[in-house]
Amino acid sequence: xxIIRSIAELRAWRKTAGRVAFVPTMGNLHEGHLxxxxxxxxxxxxxxxxxxxxRLQFGQGEDFDAYPRTFEADGDKLRAxxxxxxxxxxxxxxxxxIKQDFNVEPPHIQNELCGAFRPGHFRGVATVVAxxxxxxxxxxxxxxxxxxxxxxxxxxxxxxLNMPIEIVPVxxxxxxxxxxxxxxxxxxxxxxxxxxxxxxxQLSAIRAALQAGDSNYAALEKAACDELNGHxxxxxxxxxxxxxxxxxxHVGEARLVVLAAARLGRTRLIDNIEVAR
Amino acid sequence: xxIIRSIAELRAWRKTAGRVAFVPTMGNLHEGHLxxxxxxxxxxxxxxxxxxxxRLQFGQGEDFDAYPRTFEADGDKLRAxxxxxxxxxxxxxxxxxIKQDFNVEPPHIQNELCGAFRPGHFRGVATVVAxxxxxxxxxxxxxxxxxxxxxxxxxxxxxxLNMPIEIVPVxxxxxxxxxxxxxxxxxxxxxxxxxxxxxxxQLSAIRAALQAGDSNYAALEKAACDELNGHxxxxxxxxxxxxxxxxxxHVGEARLVVLAAARLGRTRLIDNIEVAR
Numbered sequence: 001x002x003i004i005r006s007i008a009e010l011r012a013w014r015k016t017a018g019r020v021a022f023v024p025t026m027g028n029l030h031e032g033h034l035x036x037x038x039x040x041x042x043x044x045x046x047x048x049x050x051x052x053x054x055r056l057q058f059g060q061g062e063d064f065d066a067y068p069r070t071f072e073a074d075g076d077k078l079r080a081x082x083x084x085x086x087x088x089x090x091x092x093x094x095x096x097x098i099k100q101d102f103n104v105e106p107p108h109i110q111n112e113l114c115g116a117f118r119p120g121h122f123r124g125v126a127t128v129v130a131x132x133x134x135x136x137x138x139x140x141x142x143x144x145x146x147x148x149x150x151x152x153x154x155x156x157x158x159x160x161l162n163m164p165i166e167i168v169p170v171x172x173x174x175x176x177x178x179x180x181x182x183x184x185x186x187x188x189x190x191x192x193x194x195x196x197x198x199x200x201x202q203l204s205a206i207r208a209a210l211q212a213g214d215s216n217y218a219a220l221e222k223a224a225c226d227e228l229n230g231h232x233x234x235x236x237x238x239x240x241x242x243x244x245x246x247x248x249x250h251v252g253e254a255r256l257v258v259l260a261a262a263r264l265g266r267t268r269l270i271d272n273i274e275v276a277r
Numbered sequence: 278x279x280i281i282r283s284i285a286e287l288r289a290w291r292k293t294a295g296r297v298a299f300v301p302t303m304g305n306l307h308e309g310h311l312x313x314x315x316x317x318x319x320x321x322x323x324x325x326x327x328x329x330x331x332r333l334q335f336g337q338g339e340d341f342d343a344y345p346r347t348f349e350a351d352g353d354k355l356r357a358x359x360x361x362x363x364x365x366x367x368x369x370x371x372x373x374x375i376k377q378d379f380n381v382e383p384p385h386i387q388n389e390l391c392g393a394f395r396p397g398h399f400r401g402v403a404t405v406v407a408x409x410x411x412x413x414x415x416x417x418x419x420x421x422x423x424x425x426x427x428x429x430x431x432x433x434x435x436x437x438l439n440m441p442i443e444i445v446p447v448x449x450x451x452x453x454x455x456x457x458x459x460x461x462x463x464x465x466x467x468x469x470x471x472x473x474x475x476x477x478x479q480l481s482a483i484r485a486a487l488q489a490g491d492s493n494y495a496a497l498e499k500a501a502c503d504e505l506n507g508h509x510x511x512x513x514x515x516x517x518x519x520x521x522x523x524x525x526x527h528v529g530e531a532r533l534v535v536l537a538a539a540r541l542g543r544t545r546l547i548d549n550i551e552v553a554r
Contacts, residue, residue, distance in 0.1 A: 007439065094439075101384040102403070102437040126379070127438075134439040160379040161404075162284065162371075162411040
């Protein structure tokens, strides 16, 4: 596995690389990331993984500085997973003028769901992914369904800006108790870790209710919020949305997704579950 | 020369095309465009020219509907100029949902100079050029210096979003009397056409004064505005700027550009002149 830190060197490698699949990450890799790499390997001989903690997508007061950097361990995992290139640029390489002048501006969905609680987050995600796409020029890129809204924004961006890239969604990796794998799980105390699976259990309960024909979305959302808040969570949102557009779901909609974000102590967890009826 | 109307067909052609140079246009081609094509041919075997009148970059009350469409004559000129592919998508091909959801948002320069008089124009330009770049995937793209602010925005976008494309600037084509070649010159009455070269003469006069050591930028700008307004023009702006950044020029700046936009009757003309000292 080559570790490449400069854009110029990556472009030089890319010229002769043939078909490439790409997995952008912020590092601190867990099994969920390795599932993305495994999916990528099914789509191309050569897999590029990037590790870049992107300041642009963190808001004020968020955990940019505290975000776990575990480069050596990450490198070992990627090498073992058969990755061809680990792209590891520093901030000066991606933001040479510190400020990013041109941004990819997503539509209104960027201000809903997680976007309502993280102003500018999806602009920052869309912009850095557009930059990384232009640098890596992959044929395929893999994104996890764990960040369902992010996956939606990237897919819509690729479609709307005609980027020549196939986006492959990958199922969320989960611990045995259902908790979605996330770098931020590492922030949890042992008590919080024991409580954390309640988020997925609530989403699963909503799915079961929807599949049983309950169509009172607002009541289902409120019951889940109350249950979580009653157990020490501070819920940002629990919402039932149309799965393909992320628009507000109408009653009778066949393809739904239930999305949630909630804070346990100082840790913000997100999760979601798709519902086909 | 192949005429290709669909994105899918262009992508299929692109796969085996080798090195490609690209000239995006809105059609109604004149010698200025053909100079762009000639420059493109010096940079790649295969030249793609697009013709697309981009609604996104026209403001309310601007000349989108009246903009001259001369496809047959344009095709003849491009065929004679040795163009490999004329890409001629319709609006449904580039804007299938009518609304463009994701936009490339340029920094503050988009609201200055021409941007102050054409809100949203440079966002529309940056967005459609990003889309066309993602469709054509050229190695090189040629833009005229006539649209100096546009050239600046495109270059800065390519740099800031790490697009893998070399931007080649091409000198402004001019009539014998100095008038910059422009599709909009066709809107001028014969009296207006006789008056039009005054714009370039005023820019040339400012350049001469700057080269002679005059550094009272504001006075030079005002004198040119007064001269034009006194001859029936309505000046939008005459401004002396730093040539590389388009920022406000400081006294003593070595690389300047003088930019102007002014209306003659119903026609808005723009021009500029670089000043090296």
